Amino acid sequence: MSDITRDVMKVKIENLFLYYEGVMALKNINMKIPNKSVTALIGPSGCGKSSLLRCLNRMNDFVPNAKVEGRIYLDDTDIYSPGMDLIELRKKVGMVFQRPNPFPMSIYDNVAFGPRLHGVTDRSRLDEIVENSLKASALWDEVKDILTRSALSLSGGQQQRLCVARAIAVNPEVLLMDEPTSALDPMATARIEQLIRNLKNHFTIVIVTHNMQQAARISDVTAFLLMGELVEMGPTEKIFTSPEDQRTADYITGRFG
Numbered sequence: 001m002s003d004i005t006r007d008v009m010k011v012k013i014e015n016l017f018l019y020y021e022g023v024m025a026l027k028n029i030n031m032k033i034p035n036k037s038v039t040a041l042i043g044p045s046g047c048g049k050s051s052l053l054r055c056l057n058r059m060n061d062f063v064p065n066a067k068v069e070g071r072i073y074l075d076d077t078d079i080y081s082p083g084m085d086l087i088e089l090r091k092k093v094g095m096v097f098q099r100p101n102p103f104p105m106s107i108y109d110n111v112a113f114g115p116r117l118h119g120v121t122d123r124s125r126l127d128e129i130v131e132n133s134l135k136a137s138a139l140w141d142e143v144k145d146i147l148t149r150s151a152l153s154l155s156g157g158q159q160q161r162l163c164v165a166r167a168i169a170v171n172p173e174v175l176l177m178d179e180p181t182s183a184l185d186p187m188a189t190a191r192i193e194q195l196i197r198n199l200k201n202h203f204t205i206v207i208v209t210h211n212m213q214q215a216a217r218i219s220d221v222t223a224f225l226l227m228g229e230l231v232e233m234g235p236t237e238k239i240f241t242s243p244e245d246q247r248t249a250d251y252i253t254g255r256f257g
């Protein structure tokens, strides 16, 4: 195996089960997600990719009748332990959704929202965070003169980069992305993919994607899920060229899904 196995593991998932209304959606998932890299979750529709992603920052807590069993460690902290502060957890584990969802407020206020929530009030500090976050999300040059304009006036691709800026403004450790380019055209998709490649130097990224070419292009590690189970996980190149499991081979060659 490559360097990946020697790298520090940022997230460890142990014996994870997820049930919706008593129906099992994730079955005994065990996974280690390497630090400062991109891990792609792939698999056919309904296999549990988004559910697994949402377990990583406890978004499933919002789903009535969802029940999680097992352990997920962020570094050494069990995020399902009773004392876990969910606001702190979601500061450390940020999320970007399928459809760009900027808040109906200015571009500036979108990015400043998280830092303000976490107590930053100093204007020059906020200015600095907003500028750095927009630069890191490759949006600064396009919006630096229109920061007070409504975020909703931006194009879809710009809105999604703004959502990335908003997510990274609180300096998370992990960034979860749930099909972040599925609503975007090829040009906007290419920009987000380049952005993800740059961001992995600073964050641990976990991305759900339907698009296997995208997984191959941007991820270091790929995990293949099928019917709520993790079939196989490994370096992306290996998963796409010489998978161990026949079901992975069938999926990546387009035999189903």
Ligand SMILES: Nc1ncnc2c1ncn2[C@@H]1O[C@H](COP(=O)(O)OP(=O)(O)OP(=O)(O)O)[C@@H](O)[C@H]1O
Pocket: 020, 021, 025, 043, 044, 045, 046, 047, 048, 049, 050, 051, 052, 063, 210
């Ligand atoms: N809120 C919910 N309540 C009940 N069942 C749910 C809920 N969310 C997801 N499920 C079920 O859990 C299973 C996994 O869904 P999930 O959305 O995680 O799959 P997915 O692989 O992300 O699918 P897709 O690629 O279509 O988005 C599916 O059978 C789905 O119907």
